[in-house]
Amino acid sequence: MQTKHFFTDPNHLVLTALNSLTLTNPSLALDVENKIVFRRPDAPRKPKKVSIVTGGGSGHEPAFAGFVGQGLCDAAVAGTIFASPSAEQIRRTAIDRVPTDQGVLIIPNNYTGDVLNFGMATEKSRAAGIKTEFFAMADDVGVGRTKSGKVGRRGIGGGILILKLAGALAEAGGSLDQVYRLVQQTNDNLVSIGSSLQHVHVPGRGVPEDSIASDEVEVGMGIHNEPGSHRTKFELVGLVTTMLRQLLDPNDSDRAYIKYTPKDKFVLLINNLGGVSPIELSGILDEVHRQLTGSYNIKPVRVIQGSFLTSLNGLGFSISLLKLEDTGLGAGKSMLELLDAPAEATGWSNPIPTPTWENRNDSPVQLKNSNLGQENPSNLKLDPAIVKKILGAGLKSVISAEPEVTRFDTIVGDGDCGIGLKRGAEAIQKLLDTAPLTDDIVNTVNQIVTVVENVMDGTSGAIYAIFLNALAHGLRDQDKGSPLPASTEVWAKALKHSVNALAKYTPAKPGDRTLIDALVPFCDTLFQSKDVHAAAAAAQKGTESTKSMKASLGRSVYVGSEEEWVGKIPDPGAYGLSEFLTGLAKSA
Template sequence: MSVQSKHFLNAPENLVVESLQGLCALNPQIALDVADKVVYVAKQDRSKVALICGGGSGHEPAHAGYVGDGMLTAAACGTVFASPNTSQVRRAIDLVENEQGTVIIVKNYTGDILNFGLAKEQYAAQHPEKSDKVKFVIVGDDVAVGKTQGKIVGRRGLAGTCLVYKIAGALAKRGGSLDEVYAIAEYVAAHVGTIGVGLEHCHVPGTAAGDSHLAPSEIEIGMGIHNEPGNRRLAPVPPLADLVPQLLDLLTSTTDPERSFVPFKGKDRVVLLVNNLGGTSELELPGVVRETRAALDKQGFVIERVLAGTFMTSLNMPGFSITLLLLPDGSDSSAPSAESLLSLLDEKPDVPGWKWASAAAPAPPAEQIKQTAGTRPAGVSQSTKLRVEDAKAFDAAVRRACKAIIEAEPEITRMDSIAGDGDCGLTLKDGANGVLKALESGQITGEDVVGSVIAVSKVAEEQMGGTSGALYSIFFSALAQGLQTHHSGASTLSPVLWSAALSSALTKLYTYTRARPPSRTLVDPLDAFVNALASSRGADLTGAVDKAGAAALQTRNLEAKAGRSAYVEGDRLKKEHIADPGAWGVKTILEGFVASA
């Protein structure tokens, strides 16, 4: 897959400062030192411990998005993926000067440790009386890098750092002492692990557009948040149900001498954080939560809290990470209690970067998923029983039409990515798969045409959705009505009856859509087919299908008047010279239906 290399900005060199200025407009309680790119709480309560974080930009909302009441006091921001320099960090320390002391929390990257550490030592040298008032916490939660490989540099800091910010920040707000805030930050840092996975690397604004790092069928496990290589690559991309257990094996292993970083014992109480690395859709992320929760339940873990969203990104990387915080089991008297950690985690900070999370453990799956079987209204009674002369040929024709749509999905999707919103091919494919299942289960059969048409209408309604699903469902519902209205006591479907029912269905459809041919929509081939069939009183099915095909092809030359294509700039449609995807779908269905067996 290609790397997304286009960005919204004025100039790359101004991006970080302009982003921080926008953040200050979003969060009036914070201020920005422009020269040193330090975001800080403008009216700090100096009777409480201050927390400083920071690092390279490009990980938003970390770090500046967590500055505010109840979390962090200041963040020193470097350029993209580059540590802030020592003077920037010194400025942050000076800005949060207070009575109780300061805790600096940094991710385990060499540049961050050196620059933040040097700033701490410079401050202590200039203020020896306060040398014990600044504490330093390093977070390394990445489990992708084994102990041997990382024996000198240690583990990289990833999204687990955000849990350290949150819990330590809440304790500082409560008035915890410097030693208490430092101790709880250290405890969380030592009991958190993270593993990430990406579909592709990210692109740094202002750099040349790079080639894809991964093949279209590859993913990379353990990729760092600065485009560092991962632990391994997998191909093809596995389904989540297979991928997530592999990630959790790396995260929770206690037998692998290279990766038993967190002292899990079995049936542990944990906090789960699923983090969007920047380019994963909000539709996909809850699916990751679902699979992770199921896999942890299977392993016997007790999930006390679930957090999900964008916490620490790698710019626009299409990927996610899974973080587990091991809660204390009560065996260590020096450790905080699990309840105290959860209480601190549950407090809502007044910062834009922290995502909503429930202050309760997730309900058991059996209680969470409400059973709705039997609650739908019963179907309309059906007294008309119509069959076709050759039921097997009818069933085979339906199967061909469905398979034709499934095979055509990529091309219809390509068309719709230009002329619409890109979902037409998948919507039709979903409908075709639903019809095939109904065919295999006997709900669709040439022995009961009216029942079959009603079944197709329900598939369109329930499995296709959207505009296409509604139009198909209305048309087939109206077709079922037409078959029952015009059957005149017949038990076998005739071409004349087919034609009459189709005409009445089209008439009913027109009461719900303003589209009329020529309109560059699916009604163009549908209208051509129905009217051509009516002119032959149902005798020339092949000729009617040919008329529909010609009408679908003609949509390449039409101005869009209805449907999603009406919102697409007209010159683009002319330049691409593509048919309407919905019209192409109708053409494909009809041609598949009449094709030779």
């Protein structure tokens, strides 16, 4: 493993790498504070064009900022190395850094943190009145259906083909609905797998304890050092044989994601994970192509090689195969034509043309910043005194329950669930005590959303933030232009909307032993009965049922011994939420 780097400060490295893109492509600008690379507002741009926003953790260059430019993406937002950017960074990208008149497609790779944070930004964009679609690219077959479970396939190198087709269609005037359908269709016909001889080392961090033996290779290893399907003795011909079998074997029920016939045409992409020399990558491509034509009778109509989505200096590569299908979009908009369309992005193969250099403008870009403190008013009304009374009772209940939640989470988790809930509850209570609340309930919910996003971290914090953002949207949707009391029926409809929105970004369902086991019964019962007491009882019943459930998501999957808690300990997140809902109902 190579542990020597020219940079020792990873944060400084990320910023300098992002800034370099504005030097190699003069049509781009950088929002340093939010780590957003975006097309300059004064650069040439076709009118009435859908905006495409992507992004993810740094360390995968040229993904994702290297794919920003005419004909590809409109903006990319970067996190720290191997970590998702925050929802606030993404929200600012989608609302403030790209045109929104024709809608926005938000399209990260399929990793939990990315899905939650990009999903939260999607809901905030929708709540702001912007037509927005969300799609998580998922092309990896390395771990198979059984191992990937509800999370689904990971997003790896093949995703650049999805971005390229989407960007070309948007440039050609495709509508948001057309672009969204195309990315779904492309993903359905795309398979990828990577392999690596060694883990990578992140600048400024210690050396990972696990190491791959010098004569072995990890088949299917992910782009963050995640394990793949297995390790085996290394020999290139045999490795390529194994990888192609996992991509194309129709009898492998765990990995047969695409069906094909001898008449089907394919695009082949060989992606360097960062540390393979160009001459070796060329030799790898030759071996892959030889086996594709000889063993599978597949002669790709396009062969693409290079570094598109890396893993720092990862000593590995990935193979992606895209089966071409009729898009139904007419002349000039087939998958192949869209792939061949020009793109002014340094991460893609085409160079920046002369007109772009002639239009160079080095003057600073005036950054637009939306003011979340001045929300559009709504006509949904609720007396602030009632809000403080009912919500305060729920907050008091969850704060009191912290020791028990912490005890439960110490047994089945990492022990921080209770503290996180208490921290969030205390911050919301402080808002109720100090903020000048009005009778505009949508405005109040938005203020609470801001508090939750700032003080509650981790997966549960993201889930609560997405849910509350969707709640604000669900309430505003019921505003018909004249004053309307925020009745139980209004809340029930909004909560139902929030549950549906949350389901887009987390695979958790009732029965998975998560806070969803308390949340969904509460919302469903309230929607059906309009009785908050019955809804709170349903949440308690759902929480109690988690005692006998086997965990399928979260840290409970691999923390602690089931003998310690099965039949005894409820899910801590569900328990904490149920306590809040019970306290809230008692004061209603």
